[in-house]
Amino acid sequence: MTYKNLVLSRDSKKPIVWDAFFKTDGQQKPLVIFCHGYKGFKDWGSWDLIAEAFCEAYLFFVKFNFSHNGGTIENPIDFPDLNTFAENNYSKELEDLDDILNHLLSENNAFKNEIDFNHITLIGHSRGGGISIIKASEDSRITKLVTWASVSSFGKRTSTTGDLELWKKNGVKYVLNGRTKQQMPHNYQFYEDFKANEKRLNIELATKKINIPYLIIHAENDPSVLFVEAKNLHSWNLNSQLFKISDSNHVFNALHPWLEKEMPSALQKVVTKSISFIKDSGA
Template structure:
């Protein structure tokens, strides 16, 4: 069963759009929640192929758009709502993930009888890896953590701290989206939120506290988030497992759109390793 573009409405907050992939069975299925990265969205590239692979292994797979990622309920792909994108920040993404997880584990979820709420894995790609790591440290409902090409420090990202004086003066700065050619706005509130929540948003601190099984997957030649960041994550949690992908990139050789029936070999390796980790821990 595939349920696309489900909507979680919230009081005084933007809705969350999400997809469910699962096989209806009598057995409860481990829950897997996937968090996209910066300038990402749930329908990007080969993510549907990934979701189907998890579904076919009898997992309950959920992917979603962060509420301020720039998509809308009507158009969840790409970035029609740049005003929302400008008002995004790490705290909102953490709240989105918490709200979605709480909904999935609640009686309000009509598919609750399909989910093993005592077996919950977070997967985060890129910036989503940092969000997943912090959430996994804060939330004892989460039993496993997997990061794909994750950042190791929010404070070192140019989206967080670059051009501070000019950013404060202008109130907004822009980042070019090379694919859509949009100038993506970041309001200065992004930096203020980071500063106000710097202790909570410390990925190193979160990593050092994590006690659950933790898998770190990263391409050795990642040009966007270097492999050194994966090594840092692993060093902060020596009990974690570091799995290196050779001769690949930040999105494991996928792209958007992805018009093929099979995912690229590197992404297939990432998916297979993640499945093995979930099913054998």
């Protein structure tokens, strides 16, 4: 069963749009929550195909848009709301992830009887990997962690990029989206939030705290987040597994839009390895 564009309404906060993919057999299934990356969204490229693959493996798969990713309830694809995008930050993404998890595990979730509350996996891609690492280090409900092409530091992407004084003076800086050609705004509050929560947002410290099974998947030739970042994560938690993908890019050779009926072979390897890891009781 596939449920698209469900809406989690929240008091005094922007709503979260989410999808659920699962077999409606009345059996409780391990919960898998997928976190998209920077300039990403739940319906990007091949993400529906991966959701279907997890569903076929008898997992309860959820993907969602971070509330300030630039999408809207009416149009959750791409970035029609750049004013909201400008107000995003890491703390809001962590709060979003906590709220979607709380909802899925609550009595208000209509699908609660299909979910095994004792088996919860986070999967995060790119920046979403960093968010997932921090969340897994803080929340004892998470039982497994998988990161795809994850960043290993928020600091170097936040405090050392561009002219901080100019950013502060102008109140905003812009990053070009190469696909949509939009100038994506980042208000200075992004940096202020990072500095105010710098210890919590330290991915190295969070990785060292993780004591659950952790799988790191990364393309050896990733041009966006270099493979050395995967090696960093593995070195900080030697109990983790590092799985290398050859001949692939940052999104495992997918693109948006993805018009094929099958996912690219590199992404298929990622999905197959991830499902095996999640279902392995000894992992």
